[in-house]
Amino acid sequence: MILRLLTFPFRYTFGKVKKVVGKLGKIKIEPLYAFGNEDCIYVKGRVVEAYKQSKPSEKKNSLQNIVAALRRYAGSSVPDAKVLVTYFGQKKELYSDEEGIISCEFHAVSQQTESVHRVSFSLLEEDGLVAEKKNNFLKVSQFPKNYPIGVISDIDDTVLISHATDIGKKLWLSVSKNAFTRRPFPGVSGFYKALTEDGKHPIFYVSSSDWNLFDLIKDFLAFRHIPTGPILLQDLHLSLKNIWKSGGGSHQHKLEKIKMLLEMYPGMRFFLIGDSGQHDPELYADVIKSYPERIKSVYIRKVSDDNEEGRAMLVEELKEIDKSPEMVFVKNSQEAITHAKQHEFISS
Known part of the structure; x- marks a missing residue:
């Protein structure tokens, strides 16, 4: 932990280097949002190096919360990770940017076709990248353009x-x-x-x-x-x-x-x-x-x-x-x- 804290100024810079040399740990995709209207659905996610994080609790003390916050900010964004995003048969292969962000848009499907619409995110494992979880899903928030x-x-x-x-x-x-x-x-x-x-x-x-x-x-x-x-x-x-x-x-x-x-x-x-x-x-x-x-x-x-x-x-x-x-x-x-x-x- 101390070593991680001492090296924090350099770890983001080395995110891409770690990927190239195969030193990244497991990767996780964080679905951020999926929303839109009857024409388009806008999707965003983030690719980061997986880190162990306990669930929040009212029983956690300040020290435990500080450790959790340090882990959150010490984690590395993963650039150039290849991610497959899927929505109702529409598929897009994206590469994460320098901050690990992926974003795209899809042609919307009428909500009448299914009660729950979801977008899936999956890491296309290459160059030694290994996903913490095979697929991540996010419910789509969809409202008509003229919703009042x-x-x-x-x-x-x-x-x-x-x-x-x-x-x-x-x-x-x-x-x-x-x-x-x-x-x-x-x-x-x-x-x-x-x-x-x-x-x-x-x-x-x-x-x-x-x-x-x-x-x-x-x-x-x-x-x-x-x-x-x-x-x-x-x-x-x-x-x-x-x-x-x-x-x-x-x-x-x-x-x-x-x-x-x-x-x-x-x-x-x-x-x-x-x-x-x-x-x-x-x-x-x-x-x-x-x-x-x-x-x-x-x-x-x-x-x-x-x-x-x-x-x-x-x-x-x-x-x-x-x-x-x-x-x-x-x-x-x-x-x-x-x-x-x-x-x-x-x-x-």
């Missing part, structure tokens, strides 16, 4: 208490807690269930966190009974040397992904949910300026009482846009629920 209602939500400090504006607190939470011991904001589960009508309407999570945290976020949402949906994270390779950058940097990718969802579902009107700590108000304002009629309402959790004047100016600026939705700053989920009930977005 959808939700787009941030994660850090919107759903998950993260202290994203405080690097020290954020880092400690990231490594000392697991999916079962991280805490959601009170009332989030009830609010999201109401907006989605208990999962009937789609919800998409768009975050600046990196893909190393995908399993934690997925398990956290399920454990806390928060409606699940495609999780769109940032393609940013992080390791032990820069773990503190997770969730930081440019948030332009969030804007791009939100606009991609708006284009994918042109008839869908969205609720946007975020927080005031990491530029969500400004990002969502940009979305409103381009798609004012496509947004039903915006809910922003106030991380602090700073910059009240700036928030008021932003709200007034949006009022000048024809058919602009309201941007509502709330202290907690109950305030958001009250507003949503008053405007009949959710039932009483």
Whole structure:
């Protein structure tokens, strides 16, 4: 373990070298998402060197969680791995990029043909690569272009208490807690269930966190009974040397992904949910300026009482846009629920 920690700055660089010389251990494919409309299905996965990882538990102490976090970030992405992705007889052979990412799209099959649609991922073992598991499957989330209602939500400090504006607190939470011991904001589960009508309407999570945290976020949402949906994270390779950058940097990718969802579902009107700590108000304002009629309402959790004047100016600026939705700053989920009930977005 100590040797792994001492060599962490070099292990990503050597990922491709290890493949060439046959020194990689077993490989695993992490299915990340598979979603789309009646025309296209978008698929993404990640190829990494398999590492032993125990399941999260409320009984795990801080030291056990720290070890698990170190293993998560110390693992090597595997470039140039050949992967077969299959969807309803359509097959694509892909090579993972420098971050181990594979992505593609398929022509969609009508959901009426089968109750559950799945995408399968399998490693085409070559050059000494050995898969930890022969096949990995992922259920497809498919909604018509003109489906009426959808939700787009941030994660850090919107759903998950993260202290994203405080690097020290954020880092400690990231490594000392697991999916079962991280805490959601009170009332989030009830609010999201109401907006989605208990999962009937789609919800998409768009975050600046990196893909190393995908399993934690997925398990956290399920454990806390928060409606699940495609999780769109940032393609940013992080390791032990820069773990503190997770969730930081440019948030332009969030804007791009939100606009991609708006284009994918042109008839869908969205609720946007975020927080005031990491530029969500400004990002969502940009979305409103381009798609004012496509947004039903915006809910922003106030991380602090700073910059009240700036928030008021932003709200007034949006009022000048024809058919602009309201941007509502709330202290907690109950305030958001009250507003949503008053405007009949959710039932009483």
